[in-house]
Amino acid sequence: MKKLISAAVALSLTGFVGMASARDYISVVGSSTVYPFATVVAEQFGKTSKFKTPKIESTGSGGGLKLFCAGAGVEHPDITNASRRIKKSEIERCAGNGINDIIEVKVGYDGIALANSKAAPQFSVTRKDIFLALAKEVPDPKAPEDGKLVANPYQTWKEVNASLPDMAIEVLGPPPTSGTRDAFAELAMEGGCKKIGWIKAMKKKNKKLYKSICHTVREDGKYIEAGENDNLIVQKLEANKGALGVFGYSFLDQNSDKVQGSLVDGVAPTFELIADGSYPVSRPLYFYVKKAHVGKIPGISEYLAEFTSDKAWGDEGYLADKGLIPMPTEERKAFKSDVEGLENLKL
Amino acid sequence: MSRVEKGLARRYRQERNFKRLGLGAILLGLLFVSFLFISIFANGYTAFQQTFIKLDVFYDPEMIAPVGETDPDVLSAGNYGGLVKATMRELFPSVTNRRDKKKLYGLISTGAAFQIRERVMQDPSVIGQRESMWVPADDDVDMLIKGHIDLNLPESDRRIKDDQLSWIQGMQEDGRVEKRFNTTFFTAGDSREPELSGIKGAAVGSFFTLLICLAISFPVGVAAAVYLEEVAPKNRWTDLIEVNINNLAAVPSIVFGLLGLAVFINFFGLPRSVPLVGGLVLALMTLPTIIIASRAALKSVPPSIREAALGVGASPMQTITHHVLPLALPGMLTGTIIGMAQALGETAPLLMIGMVAFIVDIPGGAMDPSAVLPVQIYLWADSPERAFVERTSAAIMVLLAFLISMNLLAVWLRKKFERRW
Known part of the structure; x- marks a missing residue:
């Protein structure tokens, strides 16, 4: 026992001494949606270069940017992944902490699928159906053009749209902390909400109210928050044939034997249709790099080169194999040259 | 005395019920624990095995480095991914179209290239020679061999396509596919490739x-x-x-x-x-x-x-x-x-x-x-x-x-x- 304790004390002491030395690996934080792609690049980079494998934390987009903007020293992360673009307020916070030079890299696109079990019929919904089925308050079904909202009365998909099956509305999706949920609310629900004339007109007059109408998800148990774990949602869909689930395209891709993606506005969530932009519920993924750390932390420019190489993010690259939807060639070229020139972020 | 005897049966019964209640609680607990253990074990025991594929690797001097080269920097920069691909092409010479080739390469784990590199780094004298080597199969192939992929589904719904299936069956007939103890699981760190990941x-x-x-x-x-x-x-x-x-x-x-x-x-x-x-x-x-x-x-x-x-x-x-x-x-x-x-x-x-x-x-x-x-x-x-x-x-x-x-x-x-x- 004595020996063990003294060994442990000695170990922790050497640890404390080692702390003073600089970090020799890249520290990445941020979005859980970008995480599966960034980790693949990091692993490839670690195995094929002489640098250490970068450390990647999955903190969520907002949490990642908060950590990223906390300061410029090496104790703060070098790169943050985000499943949405950086906000103006976040750039200001960064600048307030002495981080003025940020490089923005768009990685590619991610589709959000609305899927159900293969044992059930495939759904074909419009974004308006999604909004009407899932919003907390919807226009009164008796007089939809009156400009009056009522608590969502719809119980089945058939009530929402007569062409849909007569199944109770039950949607499993991510909780509000998730970037996928934000994107789903913005792209699918707001996209449908905009189709209703008088709500759209409200956008100019009262943006806040407009947003709260379009983005607020019903809380009466029809939308079930199934946690951040997309695998869990897939498993629940398998067991519950009547339910639909909301998750990223890569999970649909990996589980195509169990679940099927619903058509949204008549477009199926397939690789090709998300890539060419015709599938409406897809969003760009980004990561942000602190310019001041390039050269200070070994390997950052090499990591960027690996990420932006064709064998990683190209049409046939290994990221596409993992379910990332690549950008068009032109866009890739533009971002690659920005990265090589370490161009600053422009909003 | 008669009052005591009158109540005796009831008291014995209560005693028995009391014991049964306790026993029932323990059995219920054991049931849950065994359910947990069985479900975890049933799901997990297959992970201790991993599918390997035997490749006849030709350590091509043109792809790695000239014969006699010992500089580790030169050796590590060799095109090992290309070497794996060449080996697969050699094994299935009939595959020529680009899309099919990609599917063919997909059968082998990306770890194979690193394994070959390791081998060459350890012993540069193998360059120019030919050698059989067991390399990990891709995780989808592994799932197929372990029976986790339902072959009755239509091809588009499977991660293993029909021609991949025929290649795998061909290799199985040649004795090139084998399930082995998964040492990687105990010797490697995390990885995004399931077949290369470890704890x-x-x-x-x-x-x-x-x-x-x-x-x-x-x-x-x-x-x-x-x-x-x-x-x-x-x-x-x-x-x-x-x-x-x-x-x-x-x-x-x-x-x-x-x-x-x-x-x-x-x-x-x-x-x-x-x-x-x-x-x-x-x-x-x-x-x-x-x-x-x-x-x-x-x-x-x-x-x-x-x-x-x-x-x-x-x-x-x-x-x-x-x-x-x-x-x-x-x-x-x-x-x-x-x-x-x-x-x-x-x-x-x-x-x-x-x-x-x-x-x-x-x-x-x-x-x-x-x-x-x-x-x-x-x-x-x-x-x-x-x-x-x-x-x-x-x-x-x-x-x-x-x-x-x-x-x-x-x-x-x-x-x-x-x-x-």
């Missing part, structure tokens, strides 16, 4: 974290318990401290994570994701458990021992260190081990200090970034690849094995050193 990184991370945790919480906990139990006067202050310790034992663990983030990382500037910070946070969390268990152990030492020691002239300190402490130690150790087992299974506080991270390199010390076993389970459970499902269960089995052995150690220590008065 060693997380296990080592857990080891360093627990070591730090033990080194801090055990001495501090025992010292606190000895002071409170043997030395401190009984007054309002010590009562207050006691209430606080009991309270701390019930505080949700995530709170300790927030505390660790505020104090160790933000104030002391320690790096994120390192076992040192993890150990410190878990030490805070286990301290109350250890203090409470140690105090109970000290209380159970009969006062006669203390009185006898003091009676023959021992000082209070000698009484404690020579007599009370050795007698109370087994109980303290039991409490400590149970506290450590708790700490081993903890994820919530580590979330706050950045230990939920993708870390490939196996940590070499308490200042290297690392994950821990439960975090690894969490990360794998959240990965889209199908093959991670069985690996998640396998990692749970490893964690359970550690927990069970720690608890057994606690029981054994108690049995061995227990004294009855």
